[in-house]
Amino acid sequence: MGNLLLLGQLLWHMAPLLHVSGAISEKILTPGNVSAVENSNVTLQCHLSVTNAIVSQVNWNQCNRVTIAVYLNKEKATVQPAFTEKVSLAAEYGITIHFLRVNDTGDYCCEFHTFPYGIYQGRMFLEVTETSEEKNVWKNFLYIIIGLVLGVFLLVCFTVWICRRKKQTQKIQVPPHVLEKVSSRSPGKECSSPNPTTCYSARANMASTSNVGDQEECDDGHNYFNILQDKGHRSRSTVVQVG
Incomplete structure (x- = not known):
């Protein structure tokens, strides 16, 4: 009789653990996948669907890797020192992550410690994308x-x-020696060079030479006329003196 009583008490204490091993995910409501842009803020929340359970503690962690925050009840909670500048507490056992970075992407878990049903756990995935x-x-x-x-x-x-x-x-x-050869040609001959620049230079040189020659001839004729005029004037002067 005593053994049966002891066995009954043991089963009563183990009932929460047996309940937890069942459909745990159906008792915690989570948003599933959460998307947010870099440098923004996001609030993560879990809701317990068991209405007659007494919540004694709620833990937030990176799915059993690093603990982020611990709720002892809705009015009393603490954020771990490594996350005090990054995480703040939100309503209904939630947490708010500030100034998101791409490396904040990952899985986040909430654990509800209840009486008399034990521990329920919810899981969600946060994806942080770059801003536009x-x-x-x-x-x-x-x-x-x-x-x-x-x-x-x-x-x-x-x-x-x-x-x-x-x-x-x-x-x-055109090289200079070619221009000299062209300039030495007679004025009556036409230029046979295919380069118009050469022909133009040759014609210019010939025109300048011709002008100089004409000027010299004009000067010689003028001087000759002056000499004749001077001789005639002297002859007339001599005749007048003799008479």
């Missing part, structure tokens, strides 16, 4: 890099084109 502004910055940076590469390429092409043009211009220029 940061994505736009990376896109603009990529466009700038592409623009710089194209600009350098066009500058190189333009420089090569200028160098080739200079070389072609140097090839067209």
